[in-house]
Amino acid sequence: MTIATVGTIAWAIMVICWYVIRYPFERRAKRARVETTRRGAAETMRMLVSFTGLGVLPGLFAVTGFPAFADYSPSTLQVALGMAVAILALVLFRLTHKALGKMWSVSLDLREKHKLVTSGIYRRVRHPMYTAFWSMALAQALLVPNVVAGLSGLVGFGTLFFLRVGPEEKMMESAFGEDYRLYCERTARIIPGVY
Known part of the structure; x- marks a missing residue:
């Protein structure tokens, strides 16, 4: 088995673990009443772009090898680093879901009796998800040995993030007012002490 194959398999395992973590929260969220939502055509497009980059293109590569012109041979160190980052991502993903509990939503929604979560991993970061x-x-960029499929996650999710984080924070400020503004003052958006 080549190191490129190991990387692709590790990526697939990461995606499976991601789904296993998210599934129970997704089921519970379908039963909870949404009080406020900012979903719409723009949000649907952001989600579609992100899903294409984080799922469709690398999945297509893993199954078919397309686009083969962008293949390269990764180093063992690169794939090992990718596995370490994948584990970190899954730990953060689990901690985020655990902290949110019933307040979790896949999109820009506020639940009935929604509470501002500022405990657990949210103590220092506003958007650990x-x-x-x-x-x-x-x-994905480190594990998937294809320039197009590997980097598509950064482009796809980056598009969603930069177009969504502002509206999401405005929605939270509108719902929680001064509490949210004070929370923003003492927390970073995604990396403690950096941004």
Whole structure:
């Protein structure tokens, strides 16, 4: 088995683990009443671009080898680093879901009786879910031995992040007012002490 194959398999395992972590929260969220939503055509497009970069293109590569012109041979160190970043991403992803509990939503929604979560991993970072997704996109870039499929996660998720984080924070400020503004003052968006 080549190191390129190991990387692709590690990426697939990361995606499976991501789904296993998310599935129970997704089921529970379908039963919870949404009080406020900012979903719409723009949000659907952002989600589609992100899903294409983090799922469709690398999945297509893993199954068919397309686009073969962008293949390269990764180093063992690169794939090992990708596996470490994937583990970090999954740990962050799990901690985020655990902290949010019933407040979790796949999109820009506020639940009935929604509470501002500032405990657990949210104590220092406002958007640890985005930190987890940035980490997954970086792991994908390191694990998938194809320039197009590997980097598509950074482009796809980056598009979603930069177009969504502003509206999301405005929605939270509108819902929680001064509490959210004070929370923003003492936390970073995605990397403690950096951004």
